[in-house]
Amino acid sequence: MSKTPRSRWGPVRSLLVLAPLFVAGPFYAYRAHYGLPEPIVELFDPVTSLPQVSEAQILAHAKYLSEDIGYRTVGSAEHAAGDAWVLQQAETLRGECEDLVRAHPERKLQCEVWHQQGSGSHRFDMMGRRLYKTYVNLTNIVVRLSDGTEEGKKDAVLVNSHVDSTLPSPGAADDAMPVGVMLESLRVLIHTPDWQPKHAVIFLFNNAEESLQDGSHLFTTQHPIAKTVRTVINLEAAGTTGPELLFQATSEQMIKAYAKVPRPYGSVIANEVFSSGIILSDTDFRQFQLYLNVTGLDMAVVGNSYLYHMRKDLVENLEPGVAQHMADNVHALLLHLTSSDSPLPELATTGYTKPQTVFYEHFGFFLVYSFTTAKILYTATFVLALIVARGTFVNPAPALKRGTSFLGEQIKGVVATSGAFVGAAVGVNVVALIMDKVLGKSFSWFTSVFAPVFLYGPAALSGALASQLIVGRVPEQTTFSSIMVVQSFLGALIQLLGVGAGGTLFVSSYPLIPALVLNAVLTSPGDDISLWSYAIGQVTPLVTGSTLLFSVVDVFVPLTGRVGEEAPSEFIIANIVGVICSYILPLTVPFVQRFSRRILIRLVIFMSMVTGVAMAVFCMRSPFDAMHQKRLYVIHMENITSAEQHLHVAGADGAPGFHTLAADIAKEFSVPGVTPTTVVMDDWNSDWDTIYPFSAFLTPYKFDLPLRPEHQDPLDPDFKITAINDKVDEVAGTRSFTLVVTHPGIIWT
Structure with a gap:
């Protein structure tokens, strides 16, 4: 007896059903990631x-x-x-x-x-x-x-x-x-x-x-x-x-x-x-x-x-x-x-x-196992993923037409999912280019480690969705199983290369196996994939991906404030968000492929508008505040032999405004009429040797300061230059003598 065909839910209704999962997963990850014990005050347990x-x-x-x-x-x-x-x-x-x-x-x-x-x-x-x-x-x-x-x-x-x-x-x-x-x-x-x-x-x-x-x-x-x-x-x-x-x-x-x-x-x-x-x-x-x-x-x-x-x-x-x-x-x-x-x-x-050990925290358990175990486990998962993908394969062609092969369909799915990843990367880099080079509003996210997600998350999703307009229609079942196969394959491959990070793809791919098996039980061939399968397949990427996101932005967002002006910080942060968001929402591609092209176009337009609004909001933000300060390096240097004074000012980030600040400092403190220019920072710039080799990250200015009043006095009367041993050789046409310099202080010769 065949199963009764189900009516298709629209994207809004489907997303509303899945919404509790999209809230609960990151919330659980946040609580687990940032959870701290209650501080103890007493030196001895009162009990x-x-x-x-x-x-x-x-x-x-x-x-x-x-x-x-x-x-x-x-x-x-x-x-x-x-x-x-x-x-x-x-x-x-x-x-x-x-x-x-x-x-x-x-x-x-x-x-x-x-x-x-x-x-x-x-x-x-x-x-x-x-x-x-x-x-x-x-x-x-x-x-x-x-x-x-x-x-x-x-x-x-x-x-x-x-x-x-x-x-x-x-x-x-x-x-x-x-x-x-x-x-x-x-x-x-x-x-x-x-x-x-x-x-x-x-x-x-x-x-x-x-x-x-x-x-x-x-x-x-x-x-x-x-x-x-x-x-x-x-x-x-x-x-x-x-x-x-x-x-x-x-x-x-x-x-x-x-x-x-x-x-x-x-x-x-x-x-x-x-x-x-x-x-x-x-x-x-x-x-x-x-x-x-x-x-x-x-x-x-x-x-x-x-x-x-x-x-x-x-x-x-x-x-x-x-x-x-x-x-x-x-x-x-x-x-x-x-x-x-x-x-x-x-x-x-x-x-x-x-x-040669893999270790990570997974849903409250701290897992530790050897690289050998990891290679066996990840390879077995890949093989099982292939078996499940083949066993649940549904030929998308009508019965009277010639069908396509399993391999051919999987290649289409790989193209679609890879296209989404590339699209997400293009989306975030385009927005980064506009924010940095066109609008001059880089570092607008610096005051919060989570802010880049709100700026570049919509851009990543816009790019991923737009890519599907280029790829065209690919069956939902095909893209779902392709994600499972590709992630399990990459997890095994990375581990075989001796890199323990392959476990990240393993933990996101293995839930897709029971998700597809459950879908085969709950639905008839040709039906949309059950939302239960989406829920099962998304739980681990949501939790693990959110945890990974928190860990990475905690380190890299503040780090951009001290890696130098030449570092492409805007693009680094944009790509971090793009890659991790692609990991957090791997089932975006099969989900949008279940709907018509008209709905996909509407989604692309909507997400593009959200991206534009995010850019407008971030353009109004200041890069720094009282608790997220700009690092400014200042040296006041005086040459005690020449009486010259210089003020050295340097920044260590690419945020806008530093060069304007340098000009204002020069106007206030430097000698009149001097236009401030940056000096070359290399291994031979001895002015910043006190923090070498970290000085390589600095963008330095050097300002001439006016002479101090005590250095503007006439020459000391005790300063004398005389010649002794003065001899003239008229035959050779030469003259020799010894200069005697009497100087009240230190002199460099």
Whole structure:
């Protein structure tokens, strides 16, 4: 018995039915992505009386370092004050530890503190440049907790943060908060009655990370216990909100250890992006890999990195729960790594090797599996997708006409879906070109990481829909199954090439298999695909894609404010939105193919109008505000020999208005009648050597300043030029003499 044909719903009714899914999916992803624990205030649990990690205590430490002491640039008085304060905290905790051990002599716990001091030099390669660093009388604070035996000390986990900060940032997040996390972890471990470490844990409060990792170099190359380190947990911050991101994980053992934390947040994609060098940044983690050949985890708070290395990096701008999230995860890691189940003895023999492990969070589960498992799983999914596509294939030709082959239909579907992807890319790049080059309104999205979605999302959808007008009619069933086959194939191919990011396409393709099987059960051949199938097929792309979008824009939108004027920031952000939106809504093509060409034209016109309205709205926005500031670099330089003065001003982004600002500064401060022009920024521009090699990102101006009044006085009467040893050789026709210059001060000859 054949099934009763169903009446076709229009696009509006169909979208209204699916609307709850399109709202619930991103909302769930948002809550899961940005969710933070409730901050804990009490130092001890009021019920169990056991010590607990307290965010309030962490922030108190961070506030003292960042605001009571202030910015701690290496070599400054504030830097020395920070070093002395952390040393005092470490000594206090050691005293508490010794008191507890005396009170309970059966407890196997030893606490040791070192105030390391040393000098050294090292080569530092960054941004394609080679630098040689030298440091003198640098200090570190080192604390080790162990069971007091040589066996317990031979394999250790190292936790690292840095006490210094960079000018002009107070460094509440970077890196005073991680320092507070480590101090709290020390306190809780020491005061936990039944905690006895099977393996040692070393806390390194290094004093010079911002000066290109001198502190970690000093420890790794000169401290006597450095050779006992088997793995590293590095704590950093490039932002002030959201959970800390695991962006480097260098062994399968440590990834599995990280899976045991209460709130894991990281993926193989972040790991591969950072290790690829796309993001020109680095941490102390490099020194531990380079000089100790150890594996580990590199974690950092990255949300709201607009405040990274800025004056507003204050405790008041740290989101509640950020410190608690990091501290809970670090504490759980230390409990595991110092237990009898620790992988430290195994890591002692393996050292640093590139991990062959896929890891990511999926609907509340932190999944970890090997590359081998991934290759088998993704390939099997591709084969199953082919079987389902063939088994559910419906010949679109009428019964009395010659049909087309399955392969031929799949090729049509691939062309249609590929065309939509290309169309989305064209759409966002056209809008980016207009905003940047025609209207001069680039960076209009900069003040919110989500703003680019509202500007370039409609453009991506407009381009994808317009492409289907060119491709023409392709059966809905064909495009649906083609997406399943293409995504599963690409997921398997990328994984076979040794790139773990192929898992992203795997998790979006596998739900399409049951979706097509269900459609075969619910509908008759030739019917529209069931909306239930769309719902099943869209759930994972909506949730996973939204999570991916949040992670990427959190990093890259603020990053455009410090990558230089020459970087095509508008096009970078536009293409990020275009690609991820294509991933989030993969079933757009089959959905529009179920309707007539007339409806498709209306949809294209409507989305084009939405795109135009979005552009108009964004043209009225300012790129910067009080909490999303432009980075302006200023140097006032005086030549004490020539008395010349110059004002150097530079920007590090491509937002409009900087050159006008430079002209206004010149008008106000420079000598009259001088037209400001940019100077060449290359390796030979010594004016900006203080921030080399980051100076490569700058667009600098150099202004002549009027001479100071004291430099405009007549020449000092003591200034004399005389000649002595004056000899004339009339035969040779030569004269020789010695000039004697008497100059009141410094002179360059």
